[in-house]
Amino acid sequence: MISGNILRDAIISGANNINNQRSRVDELNVFPVPDGDTGTNMGMTVGSAVRELEALDDSCTVGEAAKTAASAMLRGARGNSGVITSLLFRGFSKALEGKKEADVADIVAALQKGVEGAYKAVMKPTEGTILTVARVASEEAAASDAADVPALWDVVLTAGQKALDDTPNLLPVLKKAGVVDAGGQGIMVIFEGMGKVFHGEAIIAGGEAAPNKAKLSTENAGKGVFTDDLMKVEDITNGYCTQFLINKYEGASAAKMRAFAESNGDSVVCIEDDDVINLHVHTADPGKILSEAIKYGYL
Incomplete structure (x- = not known):
């Protein structure tokens, strides 16, 4: 079981992790348009909940922590990836409503509700994006026999990383640029930050330069939004x-x-x-x- 203060701290840790790595995620951004803002938007979205979460007492329930985060993220959501991220966390709010603590089944339900809401809200859901990464992680979590939330989150991270690595095979523009999906990378960075707290480690501090975990490949690696032939303005x-x-x-x-x-x-x-x-x-x-x-x- 995890308590409200653990979920609160986990989301704060995830927010700090994406903000520490936002520029590296920005560099991967080539879809749906190469405007180089995915990491920034996701960081602003999850970061919008930090102050309100920090104001919660240690006695808060998981339902209260989830609701506080989801409400703040809805209002603070920026860009395509940010709105989708806020929807994933809204799933936590719905699944954990009224609950004091959360067990494995509750977290699985939270992931499933978030993915369901995200797919419904997007005009044309595209595989090979953050949607795919979140969906595969959710499906693997539901199929696992994890005994506790930390073990379940390890399944989420492993499955999500595998799905992220596969995104260039699903979306040709990513393969052409030599990058994985920026939104998918961003949600993995957030999930990694949350995992630290679920495993009993300290909240990842904000304002720290994190190691570059962005997944790049081919001779175009690192060009990201600067790859000239990805998309012309007139297109x-x-x-x-x-x-x-x-x-x-x-x-x-x-x-x-x-x-x-x-x-x-x-x-x-x-x-x-x-x-x-x-x-x-x-x-x-x-x-x-x-x-x-x-x-x-x-x-």
Whole structure:
């Protein structure tokens, strides 16, 4: 069993680990567009929960820790990868709601709910990305006979790393660039940080330069977003990464807002809770998206 303060510290450790390595993850970013911000976005997303988690007392439950993290990440989510990351942690909030402690079955359920929510929220789920890494890790965790949470997390890390290493075989643009998926690498960095605490080690400190664990291969290794022939600017039809929070009016429909975004852009990811919708879209006309958004609440 793990207590609330252990889950709290694990998420903080994961946040610090991704922020320590964000620039190295940024360098892997070639999909869906090579804009070099995956590590930064994921770091900002998980990092948005740190202050609120640190404010929790050691007597907090796993349900309280998970809810606090998920709520903060929804509001702090940045970019495609960040929103997906927040959805993975929202699964923890749903599965652990009302629970004081969490056992192996609870963590498996948390991973499964996170993956399910992430796949549903993404406009066009693509294999060879963070989605694949999280899904394979979740499936292997569910199939394992781990006796406790630390052992289960070892299964998550092993399965996730294997899936990460395979991402270039699933997504040709990654193989061409000689890199693994940036979002997949980012979630593994977060999971590694969490694993330290699950195994009884100290929280990974923030602001430290971590060893480069980014997986690179071929003669293009290290070029990442700087590989000139990956994508030309003129090939990008929806050139404006547009993201905002809608503080919902009563009866506001996230499904309708998402449908509008999907008909006027791509890379759509939409999540909500009782009060807020967080929408991410790549579009050719941000004004059109924003004008529609104000029908559902204030931005």
